[in-house]
Amino acid sequence: MKHTPAPAHALPAEQPTALAAALSTALATLLALSAITLSGCGKKIDQEPLHLDAGPTNRPPALTDNCGSGQLTYWDFVQPQPTESGSVDLLFVVDTSASLDNKRSRLATTIPDFVKGLSPGTDYRMGVMLAHGGASAYSGSLYSAPGVPRVLNSKLHSPSQVQAYLTKDLKSPPSDIDEANGEMGLYSLSRSFEAGSVAGLKAQGFYRDDAALSVVFISDENDICYRPELHGYTKFPDFVPSAQNSEVTAYKRYCLNSDGSEAITPASVYARAQAMKPNQKLSLASIVHVDPARVPQGSGLEESIGHGILELVEQSGILGIGHVLMDVMDTSYRAGLEKLGNIVSTQLKLNTSFSLDTSPDNSNEGLTIRPETVSIQVDGVAVNRQYDPASKSVKIALPDAGKAGSLVRVAACKE
Structure with missing residues (x-):
């Protein structure tokens, strides 16, 4: 996962794109489906950065209003597809x-x-x-x-x-x-x-x-x-x-x-x-x-x-x-x-925690961000988040996590 420095301006946000037999089958479905998990960290998506609108107290105002020229950076993640577990x-x-x-x-x-x-x-x-x-x-x-x-x-x-x-x-x-x-x-x-x-x-x-x-x-x-x-x-x-x-x-x-x-x-x-x-x-x-x-x-x-x-x-x-x-x-x-x-x-295996630490290609090695500016959007919709500076990770609630294939974009201001 690599971050992408954003230009000083930002484009508008994308739009969010008989009892025994029955019970036997149902419980089989339950455990078989329970065994399905979603895995993977996602991938970089090449598109313009999203404008982050003002929202609740744990979601900062639009980053373009806060960061200054050349100081906005972002990470893209894609919610994974089901795989057998x-x-x-x-x-x-x-x-x-x-x-x-x-x-x-x-x-x-x-x-x-x-x-x-x-x-x-x-x-x-x-x-x-x-x-x-x-x-x-x-x-x-x-x-x-x-x-x-x-x-x-x-x-x-x-x-x-x-x-x-x-x-x-x-x-x-x-x-x-x-x-x-x-x-x-x-x-x-x-x-x-x-x-x-x-x-x-x-x-x-x-x-x-x-x-x-x-x-x-x-x-x-x-x-x-x-x-x-x-x-x-x-x-x-x-x-x-x-x-x-x-x-x-x-x-x-x-x-x-x-x-x-x-x-x-x-x-x-x-x-x-x-x-x-x-x-x-x-x-x-x-x-x-x-x-x-x-x-x-x-x-x-x-x-x-x-x-x-x-x-x-x-x-x-x-x-x-x-x-x-x-x-x-x-x-x-x-x-x-x-x-x-x-x-x-x-639902239960969608990613809800996203690491902003050094990516495999070290593209953000040494990067320091301002914690209070971290914002997140899922399929173009701003959602609440919790950022943990110690682990350099941002978490969202499961209802906000989207679905398989959803684009999750995390953005922040560089120090």
Whole structure:
């Protein structure tokens, strides 16, 4: 990548140019697409420099107004095309409450079938994490049924073995041992991102540094760390009081700081997940109650809208990662999982960090720029950026990264 000194003037900006079968196919698509990555640093594009318009506080005014004659320089990058890679960790975070037994058994007989349709050579790992509270040894760790490996590995296990193992894992997981009731997916996942837990999972062959991470939550009610009644949801189907107020007990025990503030929230869990995958190799999905009209109601039932999980998964959409919401009452999850695969394959591997350090041909060796003048455009549209002088790199948000083939131009004033 080499920079190009720009003339003192600049031209106007360019214009921006049956359930088992369905679920099997959808999950195959998810992991196959998850294995697609985008790579490469881009290439120099010969065209006139772009005029950088004024914008938000972290985007400086037009460089032509600031640099002075001959002091404007710029770098061009091209978002790469898809290439085969093949590295994805797929984690199921599973509600183990008795209310989900029938649905989980149904899922257990269909989810494993996805391996039949995987592309040859795809390097996938699968794991199951129970949505248990802090009193359970399973919280924040991988669970496997007796005789089943903790991590299902496409390089070690045949497709038929993976199917059989995952069926055992999902059909009859152990119940939680206290008021958490196996309904604390946010808490369990958050614990898995703690340093000690990450080290343990990596030692088991999961949470690989070079692998994309896809997390799928399965539940039929709200997460305990998200109390709907504290967020304005006070009636069915958004809120259903728990027997003997057990969920409130677990919430106070596991979800709060010592001063009573919330420690586990959708935002905090998402921040930890994003820190695990700083290069945006992350996707989230949920199989929970979404449609209020389809939530069953009756004596002894505590099923409700999947608040907490929904807010976490939607957080990834707000911040540009992309998200997929599926209703647990659906007879097919194909469309949702195909969408998740598309997100993984097209968005998550776009370059969002661009180095302005010395290029291979040393054309900018010794170049010093004024950090406050760094600006960036994607396909001719100015976007927000963060510049790190220490690493000489500029970062943008994934929603601003364009698409495969997009031109990314970084410009700055020389000192």
